[in-house]
Amino acid sequence: MMKFLRSVRQNVIDNGNLKKYLLYASGEILLVMIGILLALRVNQWNDNRKEQTLEQTYYCKLREDIQQDSLQIDKMILENNDRIHQCNLMIHLLQSGNPDPYDLARAEVGSISKTTFTFKTSTAAFEDLKSSGNLKILRDHAIKDSLIHYYATLAGYIDVIDVNSDYTVALYYDPSKDFRDLGWQYLAHTRAVLDTTLVNPQALDIYPFPSPGIRKQLLSDAIFFLTTNGRKAQWYQIMKAEIMRMYALLKQKC
Numbered sequence: 001m002m003k004f005l006r007s008v009r010q011n012v013i014d015n016g017n018l019k020k021y022l023l024y025a026s027g028e029i030l031l032v033m034i035g036i037l038l039a040l041r042v043n044q045w046n047d048n049r050k051e052q053t054l055e056q057t058y059y060c061k062l063r064e065d066i067q068q069d070s071l072q073i074d075k076m077i078l079e080n081n082d083r084i085h086q087c088n089l090m091i092h093l094l095q096s097g098n099p100d101p102y103d104l105a106r107a108e109v110g111s112i113s114k115t116t117f118t119f120k121t122s123t124a125a126f127e128d129l130k131s132s133g134n135l136k137i138l139r140d141h142a143i144k145d146s147l148i149h150y151y152a153t154l155a156g157y158i159d160v161i162d163v164n165s166d167y168t169v170a171l172y173y174d175p176s177k178d179f180r181d182l183g184w185q186y187l188a189h190t191r192a193v194l195d196t197t198l199v200n201p202q203a204l205d206i207y208p209f210p211s212p213g214i215r216k217q218l219l220s221d222a223i224f225f226l227t228t229n230g231r232k233a234q235w236y237q238i239m240k241a242e243i244m245r246m247y248a249l250l251k252q253k254c
Helices: 002-014 018-095 101-112 124-131 141-172 188-192 212-251
Strands: none
Touching: 018 101, 018 124, 018 141, 018 212, 101 141, 101 188, 101 212, 141 212
């Protein structure tokens, strides 16, 4: 094509026809401009296609993160349900005539088991979007706003749950308590490290167990543990609903 144009141009110049040469030159410039514009459009189309592909990839990564949040909240709900069961069992044992100290000790530990395990949102994709400056490629502003709201809202719920956990642990480990009277010597992890070559385990036993005062203390603790775990159950369900809402939005995109 270029060889043909050069031939035409040379022919016009040789014939000394200035008007035809100017027309030819204008046409050649126009062709070059059209070529540049086409190249720019192709480049723009390629850039848009790459951005769309990257946007789609991020939507899928975000959905995977939210799915991990869903699995995590399900696990924490199950653990909390087990704590609630242990609280009720603890109350049941205390309301009975002579609870087995080992059963009561196990129920007490079960009432707060893993209570300080905190929920951590999976933020890998969202943090990558922010740090790389790619947040702008999410063209669906409703999704973008929902993501910002999602992570901020869950962070607030987690703070409230952690406060409940801190108070629970503080009560359980209250140093003003008499832990022997509370029956900690019957806990499995205590018995496991009790050196019977140095310590007489039978001398740590208490009869009757629990005493009226300790029964009252343990019953109070059990009610407190039941209440904090019940409050957690409510927050976990609210979080679960928020997670599923966000997952449904992203599922439409991926």
